[in-house]
Amino acid sequence: MHIPDGILPAQVCAAGYAITGVATWYSLRQINRRPDPAAEVPKASLLTAAFFVASSIYIPVPPASVHLILNGLLGVVLGYFAFPAILIGLFFQALVIGHGGLTTLGVNATMMGIPALLAYHIFQSRDVVGKVLPEPTRTGVFAFLGGALGLGIAALIFLALIIFNIPAELNATAEQAAVLTLSVGHIPLALVEGTFTAMLVLFLRRVKPELLEG
Amino acid sequence: MRLRFKFAWLLALALASGTAPALAHGVIVEHRQVNAVELEARFETGEPMANAQVLVYAPGNPTEVWQEGTTDDQGRFSFTPDTSQPGSWEVMVRQAGHGVLTTIPVAASTSGGEPAATPATEVEAGSNSLISPSTTLSPVQRGITIGSVIWGFIGTALFFARGKR
Numbered sequence: 001m002h003i004p005d006g007i008l009p010a011q012v013c014a015a016g017y018a019i020t021g022v023a024t025w026y027s028l029r030q031i032n033r034r035p036d037p038a039a040e041v042p043k044a045s046l047l048t049a050a051f052f053v054a055s056s057i058y059i060p061v062p063p064a065s066v067h068l069i070l071n072g073l074l075g076v077v078l079g080y081f082a083f084p085a086i087l088i089g090l091f092f093q094a095l096v097i098g099h100g101g102l103t104t105l106g107v108n109a110t111m112m113g114i115p116a117l118l119a120y121h122i123f124q125s126r127d128v129v130g131k132v133l134p135e136p137t138r139t140g141v142f143a144f145l146g147g148a149l150g151l152g153i154a155a156l157i158f159l160a161l162i163i164f165n166i167p168a169e170l171n172a173t174a175e176q177a178a179v180l181t182l183s184v185g186h187i188p189l190a191l192v193e194g195t196f197t198a199m200l201v202l203f204l205r206r207v208k209p210e211l212l213e214g
Numbered sequence: 215m216r217l218r219f220k221f222a223w224l225l226a227l228a229l230a231s232g233t234a235p236a237l238a239h240g241v242i243v244e245h246r247q248v249n250a251v252e253l254e255a256r257f258e259t260g261e262p263m264a265n266a267q268v269l270v271y272a273p274g275n276p277t278e279v280w281q282e283g284t285t286d287d288q289g290r291f292s293f294t295p296d297t298s299q300p301g302s303w304e305v306m307v308r309q310a311g312h313g314v315l316t317t318i319p320v321a322a323s324t325s326g327g328e329p330a331a332t333p334a335t336e337v338e339a340g341s342n343s344l345i346s347p348s349t350t351l352s353p354v355q356r357g358i359t360i361g362s363v364i365w366g367f368i369g370t371a372l373f374f375a376r377g378k379r
Contacts, residue, residue: 004312004313004314005315006306006313006314006315007308007313038374041370041371041374042370042371042372042374042375043371045367045368045370045371045374046367046368046371048367049363049364049367049368049371052363052364052367053360053364065257065261092363096356096359096360096363097356097360098258162310170267170269170308171267174265174267174284175267175308175309175310178265178266178309178310179310181310182310
């Protein structure tokens with residue numbers, strides 16, 4: 001779902017960098033307000049490695065083929081660390097694996113990072129919104145929602161970016177059909193990532209619950 | 215998804231001013247063999263990029279599309295560059311927001327209807343040798359690079375997990 005170089009016009013790339021800059025500043029400020037800002041760096045670093053590798057894991061969803069993103073998972077588990085983690089992960093993906101590109105780094109970070117922050121807030125609202133559910137179910141359901149919606153919103157942003165930026169010389173109908181096919185392929189992926197997030201969060205809750213207090 | 219391209223350069227053995235008229239009820243068919251470029255677009259997974267849109271740009275005119283088309287089921291597309299415009303031809307293959315802009319060197323045509331002089335790397339003894347983009351890393355190099363990056367992340371985690379001194 002990474003947007004490579006040369007697909008988007010320069011204004012969109014610049015806007016992506018601007019949004020990424022603001023979001024990074026805001027996330028780092030939130031992190032810096034914690035009593036010990038470095039305490040969560042090991043967790044964030046390991047999940048950045050997971051994010052970096054995840055995009056090489058392909059899942060065939062006929063007729064398309066999608067790969068894991070894990071941005072919702074990072075949001076749920078890392079909180080505000082998710083945005084810098086995704087930015088760093090995307091930078092190395094662009095350089096090493098060739099997913100995405102340096103000009104579209106800002107756009108891609110916005111596309112995956114902002115939904116990750118939303119996923120964090122969805123997960124954190126579990127004690128307010130999900131009072132009716134008993135405790136392990138509540139955490140599991142909200143982790144699932146965070147993981148699935150984080151990816152789903154990112155896929156919608158991707159769809160919108162591509163559809164509104166089809167160059168005039170391309171056959172727009174064919175390109176729209178192709179993008180829609182690919183986006184529909186992300187619905188099962190959202191379920192997979194949501195389930196994966198719920199499993200990981202429930203595991204952490206049992207083994208090391210202090211990791212989830214973001 | 216990153217794309218990796220392989221180009222099969224088909225060298226046609228053009229005969230000197232090779233026209234061969236075929237006459238039948240006033241219909242004249244002349245043929246001449248020319249240099250064509252065939253390209254094959256695949257996703258990183260090896261899956262062919264079928265029915266992707268292809269835009270060809272002539273050198274020196276990056277804003278106007280010279281030729282457009284779509285790849286076939288195997289992700290293949292071929293076109294015949296105009297050898298009177300030597301230089302770097304640019305080909306954009308794109309589908310569903312995935313795509314790549316690649317450059318194909320085309321040499322100037324020589325006089326006398328000879329086939330266009332082709333870059334040295336292009337063809338060996340008229341075979342369909344494939345030319346990959348030069349930036350492609352070997353699987354070992356890729357593995358080492360990816361491994362180093364992952365080790366960097368793990369190292370960072372270990373450094374910050376070392377506890378208070």
